[in-house]
Amino acid sequence: MKLITAIIKPFKLEEVRQSLTDLGIEGMTVTEVKGYGRQKGHTEIYRGAEYAVNFLPKLKIEVVVAETDVDRTIEAIGEMAKTGQIGDGKIFVSGVEKTIRIRTGETDAEAL
Amino acid sequence: MKSKLNTTAIGLTSAFAVIALAAPALAQDAPDAAGVQKEAQYVFNTLLFLMGGFLVMWMAAGFAMLEAGMVRTKNVAMQCTKNIALYSIAGLAFWLVGYNLMYPGDGNWIVQDYIGTISPVTMPDPASDTANAYSTGSDWFFQMVFCATAASIVSGTLAERIKLWPFLIFVVVLCGIIYPIQGSWEWGTGWLDDMGFSDFAGSTLVHSTGGWAALVGAIVLGARRGKYGPNGEVIPMPGSNMALATLGTFILWLGWFGFNGASQLAMGTIADASSVSKIFVNTNLAAAAGVVSAIILNQLFYGKVDLTMALNGALAGLVSITAEPLTPAIWQAVVIGAVGGAIVVFTVPLLDKLRIDDVVGAIPVHLFAGIWGTIIVAWTNTGVSIVPQVVGVVAIGIFVAASSLVVWLFLAATIGLRPSEEDELEGMDKSEIGLEAYPEFGSGSQRV
Numbered sequence: 001m002k003l004i005t006a007i008i009k010p011f012k013l014e015e016v017r018q019s020l021t022d023l024g025i026e027g028m029t030v031t032e033v034k035g036y037g038r039q040k041g042h043t044e045i046y047r048g049a050e051y052a053v054n055f056l057p058k059l060k061i062e063v064v065v066a067e068t069d070v071d072r073t074i075e076a077i078g079e080m081a082k083t084g085q086i087g088d089g090k091i092f093v094s095g096v097e098k099t100i101r102i103r104t105g106e107t108d109a110e111a112l
Numbered sequence: 113m114k115s116k117l118n119t120t121a122i123g124l125t126s127a128f129a130v131i132a133l134a135a136p137a138l139a140q141d142a143p144d145a146a147g148v149q150k151e152a153q154y155v156f157n158t159l160l161f162l163m164g165g166f167l168v169m170w171m172a173a174g175f176a177m178l179e180a181g182m183v184r185t186k187n188v189a190m191q192c193t194k195n196i197a198l199y200s201i202a203g204l205a206f207w208l209v210g211y212n213l214m215y216p217g218d219g220n221w222i223v224q225d226y227i228g229t230i231s232p233v234t235m236p237d238p239a240s241d242t243a244n245a246y247s248t249g250s251d252w253f254f255q256m257v258f259c260a261t262a263a264s265i266v267s268g269t270l271a272e273r274i275k276l277w278p279f280l281i282f283v284v285v286l287c288g289i290i291y292p293i294q295g296s297w298e299w300g301t302g303w304l305d306d307m308g309f310s311d312f313a314g315s316t317l318v319h320s321t322g323g324w325a326a327l328v329g330a331i332v333l334g335a336r337r338g339k340y341g342p343n344g345e346v347i348p349m350p351g352s353n354m355a356l357a358t359l360g361t362f363i364l365w366l367g368w369f370g371f372n373g374a375s376q377l378a379m380g381t382i383a384d385a386s387s388v389s390k391i392f393v394n395t396n397l398a399a400a401a402g403v404v405s406a407i408i409l410n411q412l413f414y415g416k417v418d419l420t421m422a423l424n425g426a427l428a429g430l431v432s433i434t435a436e437p438l439t440p441a442i443w444q445a446v447v448i449g450a451v452g453g454a455i456v457v458f459t460v461p462l463l464d465k466l467r468i469d470d471v472v473g474a475i476p477v478h479l480f481a482g483i484w485g486t487i488i489v490a491w492t493n494t495g496v497s498i499v500p501q502v503v504g505v506v507a508i509g510i511f512v513a514a515s516s517l518v519v520w521l522f523l524a525a526t527i528g529l530r531p532s533e534e535d536e537l538e539g540m541d542k543s544e545i546g547l548e549a550y551p552e553f554g555s556g557s558q559r560v
Contacts (some may be wrong), residue, residue, distance in 0.1 A: 034218060045414050046348035047473070050459035 164374020186539020323479025402429020
C-alpha cells in the first residue's frame, strides 16, 4: 500500500476526484493548506499599499491505494491537475504499513 | 444646516391645512387662509426635519457596517459595540448639554457668540409649540443626529487598537462640549456666522470636526501593532467583509439625502421644495463623481480598481458637496465631488507615509474633503467669499484639534488608551468585550 499525497490548485479538485473515481479508487481526504514552492507568493495592493502574499492557498489530497494502482493514480492526478503554469503542485508517494476499517475491523487491501 | 430659521409665530390652526395647500381654491374660501398656509408650512417643515432626521440617524448603521467590514474579524464585535454606544451617548449628551450650548438663542450666551448656555433640553406643550415654523422636537432630533455623525467618524479611524471606555469618554466630551461649541459659532448664529462664513450642512462643522478629532486621536494613539515595518514599509491589514463595507457606504449615501436635503430647513413653499430636490440631485451626482474619479485614478496609478477606495470616493464626494449642495450647477457639483474622490486616492497613501493609521480612511474622507468642500463654496455661492471660509476652517480646526488633544492626552495619562500588546494581537473582541463576532469562522474559538 502506498499513500499518495498531492498538493494541487484548488480549482482542479473536482476534475481530479472524478478521474480517480473513474479508476475505481474509493476514497480521498482533502485538506485546505497554504504554502509556496518555486512559484513563491505574489503581491496584492490594498488601499495604495503593496503587500506580499507569501503563502498561497492549495489543496492537499491524500489517497491510499494498493501497489498495483499506484502508477495509474499518479498518472491520473498528474494529468488532471496540470495547467502547465507555474504552481501546479507536487505529488509525493510514501509507504503505508497497515490500514484498518474502523466499522468492520477489516485490514489492508480489504479496507481500502 | 444654515442659520436657524427666523422665528415665526404661527396663527390660527386649521384641521385642513394639508388639503388646503394641495387645493388653493379651497383655501380661498376658508375663514383664515393665511393661518392655514402657515400651519401647512409648519407641517411640511416639521416633516422635512423628521424625515431628514431619521435618514441621518440611519447613517449610524452605515458607519457601523462600513467599519465592521473594514476591520479584521477579530475586532468586529468591538467595532459594533462602539458604534451602538456612541450613537446612544451622543443623544444623551446632546439632550443634557449639547443642544443649548450650540443653539442658545438671543441673550442666553455665556460668552456672547462663542459659548452658548448649559441646560438640558425641554419640550413644550404640543398644543402651544408655535415659537418656530417647525416643531421643537423635530429640530432637536435633526440636530442631534448630526452630532452623532461627528462621533461616528472618530470611531472608524481609531478602530482595532483603542479600549472601549476611553473612547466612550471621549465621545461624551466631543458630543457634549467640543462639537456644540464650534457648531454654535456658525449654526447657533455666533461669530463665524456674523463674519460671513457659510457651511450649509456641515462639511466643516460636522465632518472636519470629526476628522480633526480622529486625526489627533490617531497621532496620540499610534498605529496598530504591525501596521508599519521597521524600514517604513506599509503592511496592509485588509478588512474582513467587503460586502458589509459596501452596504454601509450605500446606507451612508442614502442618509446623506437627509443630511443635505433637510438642511434646507424648510419645505413649505415651492421654492423650498424645489431647493430640497435640487440638493438631492447635486448630492447624488457629487457622490457618483467621487466614485468614478476614485476608480479611474486607482486604475491609472495602481493598475487595478480598489473597492475600498471606490467606497471612500463616494463618501468624499458627499462630504465635498455638503458645505454647499444648493448653489452649484450640476456640472459644478460633479467637479466638486470628483475632486473629493481624487483627494482620497492621493491622501490615503500619504497618511501611511506619515505613519498615521486610519483604518477606514475617515481622515481623507471627512477632514480633507471637508476642507475642500468648505473652501470651494465661494466658487458657486456668490454671497460667500473665500476669506471667511478659510477663517472658519482654520478656527474650527485649531479649536477642535487643541481641545481633542487635551482630552486624548488626559485619557492616555489616566486610564490609558491602548490594550496590551497581547490583547491587541488576540483581537479586541476577545480581550476587551469577551464576545467574538465570528466564533465559528477563521480563528474563532468555536471552529473545529
